[in-house]
Amino acid sequence: MPIHTLYPAERGNLHLSFEYFPPKNDDMETQLFETVDKLSAFSPAFVTVTYGAGGSTKSRSLTTVCRMIKETGLANTAAHLTCVGATKAEVDAVVDEFASCGVRHFVALRGDPQGGIGTRYEPTPGGYDNAAALVAGIRAKGDFEISVSAYPEKHPESADVAADIDMLKRKVDNGATRALTQFFFDNNDFERYLERVRRAGISIPIVPGILPINNFAQMRKFAGLCGARVPDAITTRLSHLDEQPEERFKEATHIAAEQIVDLARRGVRDFHLYTMNRSPLITAVCDLVGFERAPVAQPKRHEGAAA
Structure with missing residues (x-):
């Protein structure tokens, strides 16, 4: 069996989750919910919807999350939440808004500095100072599931990985129940990183974030901003395929599938996939790995219908 495909026994107890972002217009909304519908076939444990710094997409995030819960059957839809550019009272009000439409799971993030990535972060006066404080604020509001971020290659603003792990421990001590990592290759x-996290006494699930590469140039830009290293092997496999979309898609599928299979064989059971609101590559990766799809409901036959 190819290296990028799991044996049936190896797929036992593996779980997927997907990240989406709120649409900016009607066409993007249509694309998003078509993607959600198609990827729901893989029975994700949960899905998440992002939230702009300073609440810049709050309204769209709220609308998207509520629709997912009420119309798609994805009851465990998690709402991202940041504390940039908002007071504690304002953030707490947003928690209440999400909770009122059925949200029981938050992804608590500090958020990017208001001046943009690369500028100095300054806590908002009267706001939560950081993600650990935000976790404590959400926990005080109710018995929510709270996911947080983790950085295998460290956050760009952190002095080192040890500082990142210290912040993760503070988030866990304040009530975080899961960590979703920045993408890595x-x-x-x-x-x-996981070995160091466990030595630090952190026992919550650390779920690897997987980014199937739809657009190589865009991925490199993202990687540069978040401090993720792009191995030379991936550059070699993809950089020459810009004018060969079918070959690029096939190679990108294999790269992501190989990463997931290798992690699964190292004992990882949960995977968080960054979808970019597109289903074809995510579907191809999941199919290649061997994740099962939920059976499609067959239309009921009427009595007396012709055989």
Whole structure:
């Protein structure tokens, strides 16, 4: 069996989750919910919807999350929440808004500095100072599931990985129940990070974030902003395929599938996939790995219908 495909026994107890972002217009909304519908076939454990810094997409995020819960059957839809550019009272009001439409799971993030990535972060006067404080604020509001971020290659603003792990521990001590990692491409980096996290006494699930590469140039830009390293092997496999979309798609599918399979064989059971609100590549990756799809409901036959 190819290296990027799991044996049936190896797929036992594996769980998927997907990240989406709120649409900016009607066409993007249509695309998003078509994607949600198609990827729901893989029975995700949960899905998440992002939230702009300073609440810049709050209204769209709220609308999207509520629709997912009420119309798609994805009851465990998690709402991202940041504390940038808002007071504690304003953030708490947003928590209440999401909770009123059925949200029981938040992804608590500090958020990017208001001046943009690369500028100095300044806590908002009267607001939560950081993600650990935000977790404590959400926990005080109710018995929510709270996911947080983790950085196998460290956050760009952190002095080192140890500082990142210290912040993760503070978030866990304040009530975080899961960590979703920034995307990475070298599984050895993740394994070393996980070993250090466990030595620090952190026992919550650390779920690897997987980014199937729809657009190589865009991915490199994202990686540069968040401090993720792009191995030379991936550059070699994809950089020459810009004018060959079918070959690029096939290669990108294999890269992501190989990463997931290798992690699964190292004992990882949960995977968080960044969808970019598109289903074809995510579907291809999941199919290649061997994740099962939920059976499609067959239309009922009327009595007396012709055989």
